Amino acid sequence: MKCYKCYGETKKEKLKGIEIDRCTSCQSIWLDYNELDQLEDTIWPHDELKGSLFFGTKVSSISCPKCGTQMKKINYRFFDLELEMCPNSCGFYLDKGEEKRILELIKKDKKAYKRKIKAEDEWAKVLGKIKKSLKLLKEKDLSSDKKES
Ligand SMILES: [Zn+2]
Numbered sequence: 091m092k093c094y095k096c097y098g099e100t101k102k103e104k105l106k107g108i109e110i111d112r113c114t115s116c117q118s119i120w121l122d123y124n125e126l127d128q129l130e131d132t133i134w135p136h137d138e139l140k141g142s143l144f145f146g147t148k149v150s151s152i153s154c155p156k157c158g159t160q161m162k163k164i165n166y167r168f169f170d171l172e173l174e175m176c177p178n179s180c181g182f183y184l185d186k187g188e189e190k191r192i193l194e195l196i197k198k199d200k201k202a203y204k205r206k207i208k209a210e211d212e213w214a215k216v217l218g219k220i221k222k223s224l225k226l227l228k229e230k231d232l233s234s235d236k237k238e239s
């Protein structure tokens with residue numbers, strides 16, 4: 091496979107156990123559609139919790155190495171990272187170093203999610219305490235009412 095960005099030679103290489111094609115001159119990599127998913131799953135295997143993947147419809151100047159369709163520029167999961175994707179879901183082009191950014195972003199997302207869950211947990215505890223004290227207040231009111239009457 092030739093690099094469709096600079097027409098350089100590509101070489102097979104392993105990235106987190108996934109076989110990818112990296113260009114020996116511009117260092118961009120091609121990921122098959124499911125390989126991006128596999129790459130993310132090495133960090134965080136909960137697809138349903140990750141943001142939407144497809145955002146943006148800017149047309150890219152390169153065409154898909156698999157089907158020849160003009161690729162689209164997409165924003166990766168609403169992060170400030172632009173990837174090239176084949177509109178026929180063949181796969182993605184990642185520029186030099188972008189695979190590292192993806193891994194970092196997924197790590198961050200995972201941390202943020204865990205923080206959110208923790209915050210929700212804490213909030214539930216607080217709510218529980220409020221409910222409990224309200225109940226106590228009510229019971230107190232009832233008993234004082236009884237005394238007065
Ligand atoms: Zn290249």
Ligand SMILES: [Zn+2]
Pocket residue numbers: 154155156157158159176177178179180181
């Ligand atoms: Zn394609």
